[in-house]
Amino acid sequence: MLNYMGSVITLWVAGAAFAGSGEGGIPRGNWPLGIESGPTYGDSDDLTDEAIALGRSLFFDVRLSRDSSLSCASCHRPQFALSDSTPISPGIMGGTGIRNTPTIVNRILGRTQFWDGRAASLELQALGPLFNASEMGMTRELLIERISQDPDYVRQFGTIYGSRPSVELAAKALASFEASLLSGDSPFDRFEWGGDVLALSEAAQRGLRLFRGKARCSTCHVGTNFTDERFHATGAGQDEGKKDPGRMSVTGDERDFGKFKTPTLRNVALSAPYMHDGSMRTLEEVVDFYDRGGNESRHLDLEMRPLLLTAEERKDIKQFLLSLSGAVVSVPASEIVRIRKSD
Amino acid sequence: MTMTIMLELLIMSQLAVSTPHWRPAGDTCAHRPEDQVASIHCLVQLDREAPPLPRILPDKDVTTCSSSLLDPILIARERSIQNAVVWIESIEALPPPVEPMKLDLLVRGCLFEPRVQVGRTGAVLTLHSEDPLTHNPHAWLDDSTTIFNITILDPSLSFKKKLRKAGIYRVDCDTHSWMRAYVAVFDHPWFGKTDSTGLAIINGVSAGNHVVHVWHEVLGEEILNVSVEQNTANHITVILPLRDVRSEKLRPATVASWPVLPAGESKGPEKPK
Numbered sequence: 001m002l003n004y005m006g007s008v009i010t011l012w013v014a015g016a017a018f019a020g021s022g023e024g025g026i027p028r029g030n031w032p033l034g035i036e037s038g039p040t041y042g043d044s045d046d047l048t049d050e051a052i053a054l055g056r057s058l059f060f061d062v063r064l065s066r067d068s069s070l071s072c073a074s075c076h077r078p079q080f081a082l083s084d085s086t087p088i089s090p091g092i093m094g095g096t097g098i099r100n101t102p103t104i105v106n107r108i109l110g111r112t113q114f115w116d117g118r119a120a121s122l123e124l125q126a127l128g129p130l131f132n133a134s135e136m137g138m139t140r141e142l143l144i145e146r147i148s149q150d151p152d153y154v155r156q157f158g159t160i161y162g163s164r165p166s167v168e169l170a171a172k173a174l175a176s177f178e179a180s181l182l183s184g185d186s187p188f189d190r191f192e193w194g195g196d197v198l199a200l201s202e203a204a205q206r207g208l209r210l211f212r213g214k215a216r217c218s219t220c221h222v223g224t225n226f227t228d229e230r231f232h233a234t235g236a237g238q239d240e241g242k243k244d245p246g247r248m249s250v251t252g253d254e255r256d257f258g259k260f261k262t263p264t265l266r267n268v269a270l271s272a273p274y275m276h277d278g279s280m281r282t283l284e285e286v287v288d289f290y291d292r293g294g295n296e297s298r299h300l301d302l303e304m305r306p307l308l309l310t311a312e313e314r315k316d317i318k319q320f321l322l323s324l325s326g327a328v329v330s331v332p333a334s335e336i337v338r339i340r341k342s343d
Numbered sequence: 344m345t346m347t348i349m350l351e352l353l354i355m356s357q358l359a360v361s362t363p364h365w366r367p368a369g370d371t372c373a374h375r376p377e378d379q380v381a382s383i384h385c386l387v388q389l390d391r392e393a394p395p396l397p398r399i400l401p402d403k404d405v406t407t408c409s410s411s412l413l414d415p416i417l418i419a420r421e422r423s424i425q426n427a428v429v430w431i432e433s434i435e436a437l438p439p440p441v442e443p444m445k446l447d448l449l450v451r452g453c454l455f456e457p458r459v460q461v462g463r464t465g466a467v468l469t470l471h472s473e474d475p476l477t478h479n480p481h482a483w484l485d486d487s488t489t490i491f492n493i494t495i496l497d498p499s500l501s502f503k504k505k506l507r508k509a510g511i512y513r514v515d516c517d518t519h520s521w522m523r524a525y526v527a528v529f530d531h532p533w534f535g536k537t538d539s540t541g542l543a544i545i546n547g548v549s550a551g552n553h554v555v556h557v558w559h560e561v562l563g564e565e566i567l568n569v570s571v572e573q574n575t576a577n578h579i580t581v582i583l584p585l586r587d588v589r590s591e592k593l594r595p596a597t598v599a600s601w602p603v604l605p606a607g608e609s610k611g612p613e614k615p616k
Contacts, residue, residue, distance in 0.1 A: 036492055038502045111496065192489045213595075218517040219403055222479040223494030228518075230477060230496070303403055343467065343505040 031335050032184025032326060033193050036224040037342035040108045047176050047333040050160045055177025056330065057153070058170060063146045064130060066137035067092045072129065072174070075101045081267035081328060082181065087278025095134035098244070100278035103271055105328050106264055108179040108336060111229040115260045115276040118250045122175035127167070140167050179336060183266050184224070186326035200323055207320025210313055215290070217317070219303045220262040226324070231259035234304055235295025237277040244277065258297045269322045283321055287314045381571050383545045386580045387427040387537045387557055393419035393585070397601040399521045401453065404476050408453035414521060414598045415458050416561050423541025424559060424583065426459040428511070428527045429534065431545060432554040436509065436530035439465030443505070447471075448514065448524055450478045450495065455514060455524035459560065464509050464530045471501035479517040482526075484510050486590075492517075511558065520595040525560055548577075557581050561603075563588035 058064060059072045075089040075097075076082040084101035091097060099115050104125075107113065113125035129135040130143065138146075147153045147165040157165045160173070188208070190199035200208065211217040220228050231247040238258060247256035260276040274280040280289060289295075291314065293306040309317070399412035418425040444466035449456045451473045462468075472478050472495045482490040482504070490512060491504045506512065509530040516522035527534065535543035550573035558564040562583045571577050587594075587603045594601075 036494075038493060038504075039500060192492075195488045197487070212517050213520070216403070218479070222477060222518050224492050225494075228477040228479075228494060228496065302406075343503045 031331050031339055032182050032189070032329060034184035034186065034189030034224050034326070035106070035109070035182055035339065037339050040336075040340050047179060047336055048160065049333050050156070051173050051176035052180045052330065052333060053177075054153075054156045054160060055173035055175065055180075057156075058147075058174050059177050063150075064136060064138065064143065065092050066142065070136055072126075072136075075129070075135075076104050078328065079270075081105055081183065081270040081325075083271040085272065087273050089135075091132070091135040092137045095137070097129075097132070097135055099276050100273065102263055103267065104178050105181045105183045106225050106266060107181070108339075109225045110227075112261065115263075116247050116250050117231060117261050122178050123168070123171040126171045126174035126178065143167055143170065176333075177330070180330045180333070181328055182331055183326050183328045186266070187323040188320070189326065191323075201319060203316045203319040204323045205320075206313075207316035207318070207323075210309070210317050211320055214313070215287075215307055215309060215317055216303065216305075217290070221265050226265035227262040229261065231256065231261050232301040232303075233258040233260075233297045233299045234290075235297035235300055236260075236275040236289065237279050238295050238297045246276070255299055257299055259299065259301075265321060265324055267325050267328070269325050283318050284314070287317050380574045381548045381550055382576045383429075383431070383548055383553075383555065383569065383571060384576050384578045385429045385535070385537070385543045385545070385555070385557065386578070387424045387429070387541050387543070387559070388422045388580060388582050389417075389419050389424055389562075390422075390582050390584050392422065393417050393424075394602055397599045400597050400599060401519070401521070402597050403519060404453065407474055407476050408519065412452070412454065412521075414601075415454070416523075416601070417559075418458075418539075420539060420541070423537075423539075424562070425537055425539050425541065426457075427537040427541075427543065427557055427559045427562075427583075428459065428461055428525075429537065429543040429545065429558075430527070430529055430556050431531075431533035431548065432556060433529075433531040433533060436464075437532070439463055439530075443467050445469070446506075446526065448480070448526070450474055450480070450516075450522075453478075453516075453519050453522060455480075455516075455522055457524070459525045459527070459536060461527045461529070461534050461536045462506065463532065464507060464528055466506050466528060468504045468506055468526060469501055470495065470504065471498070473498055477518060478522075480514050481517050482512050482514045484508065484512055486513070519597075521597040523560075523593070527558070544576075550574075555579070557583070559583065561587050561589055 062068050062071045064071060070092055075084050077084055081103050082105050083103040087100055088096050089101045107122060113119035119125040119128060130138045144165055147170060153165060157163060157169055161169050163169060187199045190196040220232055222228050237244060245257050247259040272281060274286050280286050291307045291309045294304040396413040399414050401408040440463055444462045446460055446462050446466050446468045448468055448470045470480050470493060475497060478495045481492045484490050493502050506528045509528050512526040514524040533545050535545045537543045548571050550571050553569050553571055555567050555569045556564060569579055585603060
């Protein structure tokens, strides 16, 4: 049973919203323009449309929280590109998480999940908030009980996985849905991949050049998903006595203190506030932060340095960032396979 | 019988612009199997001693990328130029070979290897890295359209990309602005790349008049008319003037300035000593 269906997620319909040739007659599959094909880090070799549909149902189901008040979509909200609009999302019964909700779009292109990369797979990521007492507060037993009470779910688990509901299969279904969520076809993509020189404003084009040049954004925000999937210490959130260890909490390596995974910049216009702690409310704050070289941090990334951007340049960069907004779509399993195998 | 042709490039370039594409009379296709007995041996030389290569000034990942890299934009030995692409202008596009060519582009020490390579349409380019850091090979065609944009996180990954369209692909790294590679792709088999001796050999050329292109990433492109004699190796020597035709974009701040005049300001070839 679905309690909520996000209106922003477009359900991909056979017939291909994005089919046809890309620029230069290069055949592309039916996935958003700008998503590069090639090996993906997502797992779930047995990805199917049925699993994606089941995962979607679970994703929006508030019964997957202890007090039946929250679903995954309560924090990964479609209207905010599957992120949230608050610095730290509230959990059940007054609880809160510890970090800003990251988007789960294009995560099939990702290497690890969460700001600290503690989940090596989308399945592990899906289970994290479910069993976090401050977030959704479930237990393994309660999760199975809730799912099993719904005959539709029981039937779907049986059909798809040949089994009764289990925690692992629920995670697999959720991961299938998350893997299907892609975003591209932004004005930037149409400019760069589609050859549409009018798709980007002059200011955004200047911003793009700055992004790859003087502003050094492409040091970390690279590739079609604008992230190197690595961990860096920029000093964000370190200026108010906060001591979030970041990646160090996973590796135990003191040199990883304060390092967080580079997030995607796709749909960044929708995912404010920014940084792992949601401490920056606007893109202007973010650009200013990098312009001054970040904050002091125990292991500040060597690539952080003052950029000496002019006011006009900062505005141009913002215009470019705004051009990275594209619809979020849920693509069929067959297209994910093609993304992985296509050349 | 061999023939060596010394060409006055400024005059010939002017003629080539207005000269029609020649092909043997009666041919509907540029070449027939029974005609494929001639070859063009094209020696590409510089009109003077090549200047030293500019030094790369890495502004990122200096620990891995080193601070003593040279930018291999013009490799020349005793004036013979390596990495010039030579091809015959073909009237019609031929289908890709059944077995696609395999090309390889490696990142090592924050440079692409090879700098320049050539292939047929349908070639599969494998990209991989030996560097323990992120590289972002970004391929362009016609300087404006992205063909692929790949993030190579570490040496464990490789990517295969099929080059379906003819043209000269430029591959940059969005993270390291000095990195550059070129892949010239053709829809016919009459092309080559000069080796360390400055020589490119094109086999299977039919007798008659052909338009030959010589391209170099920095020196630009020259077009010349060549008359090919049957059943022999046709030797031509092309002397390119020292100049820098690159746009400002391709001369990033991470590479020291090169003491060569931009295109259009060349003072002409030096007389051979």
